[in-house]
Amino acid sequence: MIGVLPRKARIPAMALFMMATLVIAGPFFFPASYHLPSNITFAAPSTVHLCGTDLDGRDLLLRILEGGRISLLVGISGAAISLLIGTTYGLIAGSAQSHVDNAMMRLVDILYSVPRLIFILIFINAFNERLQTVANNHGWDWLVGSSRLVILILCLGFIEWLTMARIVRGQTLALRERSYVAAAQVLGENYWPILWRHLLPNLMGIVLVYLTLAIPSVIIDEAFLSFLGLGVQAPQSSWGSLLSEGAAAINPLHSDWWLLLFPSVVLLTTLLALYSLGDALRRSIQAK
Amino acid sequence: MSSPLISRLASLPLVLFCVVSITFFLIRLSPGGPFDAERKIPAAIEKKLLAKYQLDGPILTQYTGYLGDLIHGDLRLSTKYRNRSVNEILAQTLPVTFTLGAVALLLAVAGGLWLGAFAAARPGTHTEALALTLTLVSISLPSFVLGPLLILLFSIKLSWLPVGGWGTPQQLVLPAITLAIPFAAVIARLLHDSLRETLSEDFIRTARAKGLMESKVIYRHALRVAILPVVSYLGPLAANLLTGSIVVETLFHIPGAGGFFVNSILNRDGFLLGGVVIVYCVLLMIFNLLVDLSYRLLDRRIQG
Numbered sequence A: 001m002i003g004v005l006p007r008k009a010r011i012p013a014m015a016l017f018m019m020a021t022l023v024i025a026g027p028f029f030f031p032a033s034y035h036l037p038s039n040i041t042f043a044a045p046s047t048v049h050l051c052g053t054d055l056d057g058r059d060l061l062l063r064i065l066e067g068g069r070i071s072l073l074v075g076i077s078g079a080a081i082s083l084l085i086g087t088t089y090g091l092i093a094g095s096a097q098s099h100v101d102n103a104m105m106r107l108v109d110i111l112y113s114v115p116r117l118i119f120i121l122i123f124i125n126a127f128n129e130r131l132q133t134v135a136n137n138h139g140w141d142w143l144v145g146s147s148r149l150v151i152l153i154l155c156l157g158f159i160e161w162l163t164m165a166r167i168v169r170g171q172t173l174a175l176r177e178r179s180y181v182a183a184a185q186v187l188g189e190n191y192w193p194i195l196w197r198h199l200l201p202n203l204m205g206i207v208l209v210y211l212t213l214a215i216p217s218v219i220i221d222e223a224f225l226s227f228l229g230l231g232v233q234a235p236q237s238s239w240g241s242l243l244s245e246g247a248a249a250i251n252p253l254h255s256d257w258w259l260l261l262f263p264s265v266v267l268l269t270t271l272l273a274l275y276s277l278g279d280a281l282r283r284s285i286q287a288k
Numbered sequence B: 001m002s003s004p005l006i007s008r009l010a011s012l013p014l015v016l017f018c019v020v021s022i023t024f025f026l027i028r029l030s031p032g033g034p035f036d037a038e039r040k041i042p043a044a045i046e047k048k049l050l051a052k053y054q055l056d057g058p059i060l061t062q063y064t065g066y067l068g069d070l071i072h073g074d075l076r077l078s079t080k081y082r083n084r085s086v087n088e089i090l091a092q093t094l095p096v097t098f099t100l101g102a103v104a105l106l107l108a109v110a111g112g113l114w115l116g117a118f119a120a121a122r123p124g125t126h127t128e129a130l131a132l133t134l135t136l137v138s139i140s141l142p143s144f145v146l147g148p149l150l151i152l153l154f155s156i157k158l159s160w161l162p163v164g165g166w167g168t169p170q171q172l173v174l175p176a177i178t179l180a181i182p183f184a185a186v187i188a189r190l191l192h193d194s195l196r197e198t199l200s201e202d203f204i205r206t207a208r209a210k211g212l213m214e215s216k217v218i219y220r221h222a223l224r225v226a227i228l229p230v231v232s233y234l235g236p237l238a239a240n241l242l243t244g245s246i247v248v249e250t251l252f253h254i255p256g257a258g259g260f261f262v263n264s265i266l267n268r269d270g271f272l273l274g275g276v277v278i279v280y281c282v283l284l285m286i287f288n289l290l291v292d293l294s295y296r297l298l299d300r301r302i303q304g
Helices: A007-029 A060-095 A098-112 A116-138 A141-159 A162-176 A179-186 A191-227 A239-248 A258-287 B003-028 B043-052 B059-071 B086-120 B126-139 B143-157 B169-198 B202-209 B214-226 B228-251 B257-266 B270-298
Strands: none
Touching: A007 A060, A007 A258, A060 A098, A060 A141, A060 A162, A060 A191, A060 A239, A060 A258, A098 A162, A098 B003, A098 B228, A116 A141, A116 A191, A116 B003, A116 B228, A116 B257, A116 B270, A141 A191, A162 A191, A179 A191, A191 A239, A191 A258, A191 B143, A191 B228, A239 A258, A239 B143, A258 B126, A258 B143, B003 B059, B003 B270, B086 B126, B086 B169, B086 B214, B086 B228, B086 B257, B086 B270, B126 B169, B143 B169, B143 B228, B169 B214, B169 B228, B202 B214, B214 B228, B228 B257, B228 B270, B257 B270
């Protein structure tokens, strides 16, 4: 299956596959005691605890893997939402009359230059408790504990769709002029069925490429919010919250460097793999 | 001035109005008031406090009152830092954020342009591949990863630079680098790609056929066209820099507006929060307008 990818995309794809497997399956192989606070706090990396332990004596490697579940979940689902919004918006703008198209793209320009993450922070604050009340009233237990996570995913999806919209709109404008669209129109088909049946399948390739590039952006946004203590909240943790614990653990007196180094390396590897994969795919699609 | 520019100028107040309204209602509709503390204050005192900060009465009256104050340039009082006005707090903190942002912006643009041109001038070589890999790694190093690592290495292990604080040039080095590196990488990639594209165009072949030196072809002829994508990236870049500076200021204990922003969310300090957001947006709009202007000056093709 990996053979269908362009050559430069293969190594990042394999790295990502390994990372995802580790993050999903890894935590099952740890003894139950590693989940719990213990009195072996701030232990340096050893054969017992490969990445050392944190300030509560929990195993850091296990926490990184479990944090990875949250980070990847937020990244993938947030990017999926951004794909949905961006593709719809781009298709509409690209198909509409030029003054509607202009207005829609002007809005994208404005949104690009607004500090969107800052609005997200206010938004999460405004709606988290409301959603919890709703969840409590309806007895949706699963939502009560993870309402913040759900809002986070929705919000991040809601701010990362701009690039997708631009790309899809540009592609739609180009594809509209192709002869097969004209042929379908001559055969008496309406525009929207043409869009659905002919344009959308042709857009899939480029949309998937930009999905690969949206995932790392969402992961970075989530980590940014969690680093400030305004994203994922305890008992859940993500790579961002682990990094903020790691940054707090270094000081001139005694530096518990492993708390910072290992989460950094894992996040860097994942982002690098995602960006290289997206970049290689983009170049191969542009070369065609 | 061309007409699209005038229409942009005209849309500024509208955008600003939307920003102000959204911010106001999101904050005011958040659960919990600014005076909800662990120790409950008597109802009479809370009522007086609410009246002092103009937080009583119907929400629409509060809203129009706030808009009226904003028009007069009054961002109201902070509800956490009692008796200090938001204007006062911002007057103290914004210059700090500004200095940091401006230095980081300069570093990002200078470093990014240099690396991008350097890589594009060496097509197909290992140097180019290495430079491009380096930019990918830098993009994958957001400020909250890079910052702590730089502190660990340069401040704690090597003790070359201070851990944090503000006031001396040495204290500016690490924060500015932390903030600038990911954006420098984005600029380098943008310039590299657009330079490679420009260098295959006809007018470049003409310039080469005239016998110009390759460095002159790149810097005198190609760069003028190839720099346009970088210029249009400056707007989003400034927005991301402001957001990024929140992390960097927290990380390096810099007394800028970013730290107050985070605290104002935690303290439910609505007017301070609103003030920071509004001022950030105004600054970004002005910056974007300038970028737009310079884009039009640089690109003769879209003049008309």
